[in-house]
Amino acid sequence: MAEELLDSLEAQGYRSTSPRRAVANAIASQQRHFTAEEIRERLPKVGRATVYRSLKLLVEAGVLCRVLLEDGDLHYQLSHRGHHHHLLCVECGASEDLLGCDIEDLLRQVSSAHEFQLSGHWLEVYGRCRDCISTQTQTEKTQMANV
Numbered sequence: 192m193a194e195e196l197l198d199s200l201e202a203q204g205y206r207s208t209s210p211r212r213a214v215a216n217a218i219a220s221q222q223r224h225f226t227a228e229e230i231r232e233r234l235p236k237v238g239r240a241t242v243y244r245s246l247k248l249l250v251e252a253g254v255l256c257r258v259l260l261e262d263g264d265l266h267y268q269l270s271h272r273g274h275h276h277h278l279l280c281v282e283c284g285a286s287e288d289l290l291g292c293d294i295e296d297l298l299r300q301v302s303s304a305h306e307f308q309l310s311g312h313w314l315e316v317y318g319r320c321r322d323c324i325s326t327q328t329q330t331e332k333t334q335m336a337n338v
């Protein structure tokens with residue numbers, strides 16, 4: 192995974208220097224979405240600018256994507272290439288990719304009605320994941336049983 196990240200930087204003309212290698216390794220070892228600060232804390236020897244710049248380049252390369260949590264925190268996660276959205280669980284933070292996009296037509300209509308030239312959109316979907324729903328249902332059942 193780290194190699195894939197470095198390859199995508201090299202494809203944009205950025206050699207894999209040892210700080211970039213360290214950033215790529217730190218990202219590749221993340222299980223879930225993470226903040227830029229989390230990466231920076233893990234790599235005290237790598238400059239802040241290098242961390243932020245690498246993240247930006249990886250987003251541009253499409254191998255990393257931005258995830259906006261409901262509370263406004265910006266996270267990053269390893270990405271599917273191409274346009275997609277996320278289903279974000281507000282309970283446990285799980286994120287599931289939503290491939291395919293059904294809102295393009297709607298946005299084109301809305302934009303043209305406002306004489307607005309559409310250049311893109313960003314959509315995050317918040318709610319509860321399968322696991323959290325079933326945990327919640329079980330808790331409710333237990334509570335009912337205890338009454």
Ligand SMILES: [Zn+2]
Nearest residue numbers: 256270271288
């Ligand atoms: Zn994504």
Ligand SMILES: [Zn+2]
Nearest residue numbers: 280283320323
């Ligand atoms: Zn959940």
Ligand SMILES: [Zn+2]
Nearest residue numbers: 274275276292
């Ligand atoms: Zn979309």
